[in-house]
Amino acid sequence: MRASTTTRTTRRPCALGAALGLALALAARPAGAHITLDAPPVRDPSMKTAPCGGLLPFSSSPMTFAPGAPVMVRWHETVPHPGYFRVALSMDGTTFPADPPDPPPAAVFPVLAIVPKVDGTTSYSAAVTLPTTPCARCTLQVIQYMQQHAPPPYYYQCADITIAAGGSDDAGSPPATGGSSGGCCAVAGAGGASEGALAAAALLAAALVRRRARTTLGRR
Numbered sequence: 765m766r767a768s769t770t771t772r773t774t775r776r777p778c779a780l781g782a783a784l785g786l787a788l789a790l791a792a793r794p795a796g797a798h799i800t801l802d803a804p805p806v807r808d809p810s811m812k813t814a815p816c817g818g819l820l821p822f823s824s825s826p827m828t829f830a831p832g833a834p835v836m837v838r839w840h841e842t843v844p845h846p847g848y849f850r851v852a853l854s855m856d857g858t859t860f861p862a863d864p865p866d867p868p869p870a871a872v873f874p875v876l877a878i879v880p881k882v883d884g885t886t887s888y889s890a891a892v893t894l895p896t897t898p899c900a901r902c903t904l905q906v907i908q909y910m911q912q913h914a915p916p917p918y919y920y921q922c923a924d925i926t927i928a929a930g931g932s933d934d935a936g937s938p939p940a941t942g943g944s945s946g947g948c949c950a951v952a953g954a955g956g957a958s959e960g961a962l963a964a965a966a967l968l969a970a971a972l973v974r975r976r977a978r979t980t981l982g983r984r
């Protein structure tokens with residue numbers, strides 16, 4: 765009796781730790797990553813909250829571009845969706861054009877580009893021309909619009925910039941793109957597996973915690 769209790773107490777925390785580790789690893793993974801703005805540098809890697817994906821404030825170190833500069837905006841898609849991308853510029857860093865319908869209207873300032881999704885392509889860019897009007901707090905916004913997607917069908921990424929004389933016209937090289945992170949949201953027939961795995965791991969961890977608590981109580 766005593767021997768089996770000892771065996772259990774050494775095995776249970778191990779299984780519990782493994783389940784918790786799996787749940788934490790899945791949770792820490794960028795499961796929601798669908799689009800990543802590579803250049804200019806993204807303000808906030810989060811992407812679900814309009815208009816810039818997350819809740820971080822305007823960057824403390826925005827890139828400075830020359831008035832009228834041609835800028836190559838680059839991003840990559842980590843979870844493929846049919847749809848399109850829209851690049852827009854907010855001249856005050858807070859006012860953005862409304863989220864676009866499907867199909868989107870032609871690009872008219874402050875919308876700088878509409879880029880269609882291409883099957884099998886994950887790296888995208890748009891050659892845009894900045895206005896000649898200087899600004900201290902401008903924000904480039906890239907929206908991923910996803911067709912056949914549970915609402916809201918948008919993900920957002922932003923890059924804060926300054927337009928001033930003497931600025932650059934090079935947004936820099938994009939970092940090497942990683943593989944797909946998987947982990948889609950509610951799309952018919954696609955993804956869902958990782959959320960399921962996460963939920964299963966969480967349930968398993970919770971069950972082990974309960975069993976462990978019961979065992980501890982029973983032993984007293």
Ligand SMILES: [Cu+2]
Pocket residue numbers: 798843845910948949950951
């Ligand atoms: Cu998705």
